[in-house]
Amino acid sequence: MENFSKLGDNIYTVSEDSVAVQMFYSSELKDDTHNLKLKQIANMPNEDKITLQVSAADGGQVAEGTDLKLRKPDWIAGDAVITVNGKTVKAEEQNGYFVIADVKAGDEITYQMSMKVTAYTMPDKSNMVAFKYGPVVLSSALSTNNIEASNPNGILVRVGTYDSSCQTVITVESDSVETWLKNLEKNMVRIEDSADGQVQFKLKNVDSESENLIYTPHYMRYKERYGLYMYMEEADSKSSQDRILENKESIRDTEMSTDYLYTFDDNNSEAAKNQQGENTSVGVYSGKGYSHAEKNTGWFSYDLKIDPSAEANYLNCTYYSGDSGRTFDLYVNGKKLKTVTINTDAGKNTFYVDTTEIPAEYLTEGSDTITVKFQAIAGKNSYVGGLYGISTSSAKEYDTDASLSALSFDIGTMTPAYDKDTTEYVLEVPEDTETVAMTATPKKESGLVYVGDVLIDDKHPRNITLTGEETVVNLTSKAQDHKTEQAYKITIKKVKKTEQELAIVTDPSDYKGIVGETAEFTVKATGEGLTYQWEYCNAGSEKWRTSSMEGNQTETIKVAAGSWRNGQKYRCVVTGTDGRITVSEAAVLTVK
Incomplete structure (x- = not known):
């Protein structure tokens, strides 16, 4: 059971001959065993030094032979500096603690633990990075837009909604993210504390949007959207384009779905889909979660929404071809839909989607929900799954309209005004203009936009550097199918400034x-x-x-x-x- 009030129990621990300081918070301990009263004065992470004042619990003397142990944290940057009554001492280190032997009433001990910013990457995504300062996790406020909104996630659980307009990427100006992180002390610097006393850090040698990020202690964040793990990329790098494409494919899955489940957690996400089963378990492979069941007797099921008014409904299941040969039965509302045999038709060691139309007779009249069951076949000695994703949809084919829904610039006048059937434009800007910001929006959110041969993040304006009197931008928009494309040409011309009509x-x-x-x-x-x-x-x-x-x-x-x-x-x-x-x-x- 989660019980966060218990965390305070371990600020100090008491043993037969010593008291150990485990955490560094302003607090007091009264220990009758050693007739000890210990007052700790701390202000971490703002200050790296704590003070410990020793007195006797009854006003007399501390029990003879009482040692004070100071935990040596793994985040300490450099050597600890310890003083006793104003004099620096070299305390003995024992099993991860500095030992101050035989403390007396009236002793005052200071313990300085220098701190630095450290970076942590995700195990499966080395370009997804979070930061700590000493013992404190840092995050950056992003927005408060629609902060009260939430979605159900399981039984009596609600989670915040995702705001796609929030920043998720930090673009570094170094040769590589690795180089930027190696110089972290120069690239993430502490600035003046905030008005309410929080330590603050800013990023250096990053794009202009990321320069505005302010990192503060995450535990103090409240009622605001935040960035904790953020993608770090070089501008227009392969990793950047791979991430954009991966996100677009995920958005496309959602666009095509009436209902879906892509998180297999044996918890709230599956509970929200009324997960049932026997001899079943979940796991993670190649960064993707899955559910599967044991041979011969195992099974699991989920309830998913369908569109009863649609001309057709489809069931889409994601499998891994590396599980080739696994065979099991698939049921809808208690009727066998098909026998599934995982195969390598899509290639070896790849994920693929198996789409099956659900016959109308499998649906329950007046209901918008189906129960999908994955069942082991007795005697086949085959696992069920793994299932890496499941969704229902009412369309089988992707949209093929590659036109943009909008095209605009922050500066200048574009002629003609944007129209989806027009593919060539002229943008006139003042002659002293050095850059313009272009916003190009695909018809479907999952559509792709390329400048030249570079896939860009169309959620944010694209800065274009003007190279002369005329700059030509070649733009390509791809439809939801990520194949059908439309080319656009924008000629940006610098013109002499004239008085413009209001x-x-x-x-x-x-x-x-x-x-x-x-x-x-x-x-x-x-x-x-x-x-x-x-x-x-x-x-x-x-x-x-x-x-x-x-x-x-x-x-x-x-x-x-x-x-x-x-x-x-x-x-x-x-x-x-x-x-x-x-x-x-x-x-x-x-x-x-």
């Missing part, structure tokens, strides 16, 4: 969301020395008021989506240097 280029768009989300409205305008002021109008009213929400005097305003704001309208008043004003169209905030 005009709204892009009006804010309506926003539909749920309570707790943050709605964003953005306006784009041309002109000189522009200033912005957002206004709002309540539902059913015609009176416009000045907004005070975050970003109310910028291009983008952020509005917390509360139920009371349902139906509010937002518009932006844009003013040029000559005092002329133009007003955007109004956008509506709908909150469900």
Whole structure:
């Protein structure tokens, strides 16, 4: 049973002839066995030195021969420095402890343990890295967007929702991640403590987005999204592109699924799918979890949603061809669907998906749930599985539309305006522009976007360095099938700055969301020395008021989506240097 209040039991341990200091927190110990009162003053990780004040529990003398043992932590960076009553001593080290022999009432002992930042990589992903400072795990705040949202995960368990807009990757400017980590002391530096007293660290020699990350003690983080293990990559490296592709394939699986299970944990994830079985177990192979059952008698089952209104429903099971030859039966709602024999048709030692249409007669009328059972065949002497993933879907083929859903730049004017049937564009930017940020969004979230031959992360703007008066960007978008492609050409031209007419280029768009989300409205305008002021109008009213929400005097305003704001309208008043004003169209905030 989890019982975190018990952690404090081990700050000190008492034995027949000694007291050991195991953890370094400000605290007091009263030990009648040795007539000892010990006061510890500590402020880790802000300070690397603790002070221990010794006195007698009854005001007299500490029991003769009482030793004080100071744990030597594995994170200590360098030699420990210990003083007794102001004098440095070389304490004897015994079995991982420094021993201060025969302490007396009135003794004051200091114990300095220098700390440094260390990096830890995931066993199966060496480019996924977390950091510690001394004994403390560090993490970085990412956002508070929709922080109250949650999803069920098993029986009476809920987990936070994933925000795909949060940063997950740190791009290093070194030759390699390995080189960056070797110089960690220079690349992750401590800065001034925060106003509430937390130690803080910033990254050096990384991309501009990562330079804004502030790492602090993870145990103090509350009600905010955070990055603990983050991917570390060189820009456009093979590992970066492999990760993007892997994520896209995972998103595609979800897009195609009515319901799915890819986490086999013998716990909440499987319980949420009403896992049943006999002689079954779970494990991990090649970084993927699986479920399987023993030979001849083993079985396991899951309940999955289907779409009763769909023309067809499909069952998709992921197997590993290295298990070739394993044979077992597959049932849906108690009826045998097929006998499965794992094979190498997709190649040796690879994962593959076996898709089977579920006949209508296997479905229960009026129900949107099926029970899928994997059953050993008596006498076959064959394991059941391993099953590395299972999903239901109502479409068998991937989408083949390779067009982008949006294409935009943070600077300049693009002509013509984006249209999915147009593949060539011209972007005019001021002549002193050095870089532009491009956002290219595929039609399906799982679609792929390439700049040249480099697969990019389309969740974030792509910075493009301008190489001369004209820079040509060759863009390729791939459909959900990751095969069908569409080429785009964008010619970026530097033009001499001329006085631009005051005009709204892009009006804010309506926003539909749920309570707790943050709605964003953005306006784009041309002109000189522009200033912005957002206004709002309540539902059913015609009176416009000045907004005070975050970003109310910028291009983008952020509005917390509360139920009371349902139906509010937002518009932006844009003013040029000559005092002329133009007003955007109004956008509506709908909150469900």
